[in-house]
Amino acid sequence: MKTKVNLGIDVLFNKIYRVKEKKNLAVVCGGFSNEKVISGQSADVVIQSLKGSDYNIFKVWIDENQWSLLHEDQTLPIDKNDFSASTKDGKLNFDGVFNTIHGTPGENGILQGYFDLLKIPYNNCGVYASSITFNKGACNRLLRHFGVKSANSYLLKSDETYSEEKILERVGLPCFVKPNASGSSLGISRVNDAPELKAAIDHAFIEDDLVIIEEFLPGTEITCGVVERDGKPKALAVTEIVVEKEFFDYEAKYHHKGTQEITPARISKEDYEACMRLTEQIYTWLDCQGIVRADYILNEKGIFLIEVNTTPGLSSASLVPQMAVYAGYTLEEFFSEEVELLLNRH
CATH class of the missing domain: 3.30.470.20 (ATP-grasp fold, B domain)
Structure with missing residues (x-):
């Protein structure tokens, strides 16, 4: 007959064994840009799709103010030294990362370099391609x-003096003004008449210090x-x-x-x-x-x-999930295959 101590050891052993049996995956979302709302929605779709998978799924939020594990109605700090979290069950390490951050730092190579240093595999492009x-x-x-x-374009820095006439000589009207490094079409304007150009450039500079003006195609x-x-x-x-x-x-x-x-x-x-x-x-x-x-x-x-x-959008309103379903995948199959690839890639 087992004592309470033995039973406790068995429960602990089984718990540890199950955690080891399933790999821990961090679905990372948030970011430092205005795209963080879409990023959170993308993460929710991935998490929901992987609920019945062979992984322990954890949501991690990263923004300018905090890196946090959102777990069991708790917000726990992430230790940036090794990308871990301390939970009531002990230290939680991650075997891989599914990154859904649109914009900086998840789409421009910064977060990829961080995970490379820690040797934690992730799902998307490396530093160079990102x-x-x-x-x-x-x-x-x-x-x-x-x-x-691609369209003829004109690149403009925020501290650069520019001539509207020279810009329009190159790209013509109508044209598009957009932040050089942004997504979800944030900060983009269509300029139909020359007097609209300056306001469109100012609007794009809110999102980025570099603006690209492109001819209309x-x-x-x-x-x-x-x-x-x-x-x-x-x-x-x-x-x-x-x-x-x-x-x-x-x-x-x-x-x-x-x-x-x-x-x-x-x-x-x-x-x-x-x-x-x-x-x-x-x-x-x-x-x-x-x-x-x-x-x-x-x-x-x-x-x-x-x-x-x-790092394209993966929310319910995004394009890639629609394409994946058309290609014959369920979203569970689609994202599970991505996780398998990331865990075996690095």
Whole structure:
């Protein structure tokens, strides 16, 4: 007959064994930008999808003020020295990280460098691919060397004196003004008349110290998600974006009922396949990992790259989950495969 002490040891042993049997995964969200709300929604979708998986799932919030584990109605501080947390059951270490932070520090390589130093594997691109794709101007210039088309543009620093006339000579009207390093279409304006340009530039500088002004490209807006499977990039689907507003801004993406996201895109079979293959090539050229989405304009002159997103939105209103379902995945299957890849990648 077992004593209470023996029974207590058995319970403790079983508890430790179960924790060791299941790997601990931190789903990291938040960030330092205005995209933290979307990041939190993305994390919730991932966590909900992985509830029945073979992992212990924990939500970690990172912002300018705190790094916290949100666990059992408690907010516990994260020790940045080793990315751990102290719980009532002892020290909690993580076997891997599923990063859903849009913007800095999760999309621009900063957090990736931190996890690399700690040798904690994560789901998305490494430092190089994250930092280069976060800089829209630099990324598009790099990809032009591979023959990827993109709009004519003008790059502007916040402390730089500029001539509105010279800008418009290069990009023409209408044009788009956007933060060079931001997502979810925050800070973007369409400029139809020259007097509107300065206000649009000032608006973009609220989000970033570097602003890119791009020529307007008429055509169909399309986007393509891509992941890694069997060691190779695999495009998921091409989605067509149709908006009632002038362009696909934050409001149109997440709140406007007139926005249509049509999968598969209503384009020719040849253009559809060309977009899929181009997205896979970009994934390879930039040495990407994890889930990536590339946005384009399609017109009679070809496929023009808008930008590459290495931490795309995964909320219920986001594009990649829709593409994954169209490609034949359940979200549980889709995210579970990503977790398996990240745990075996590093």
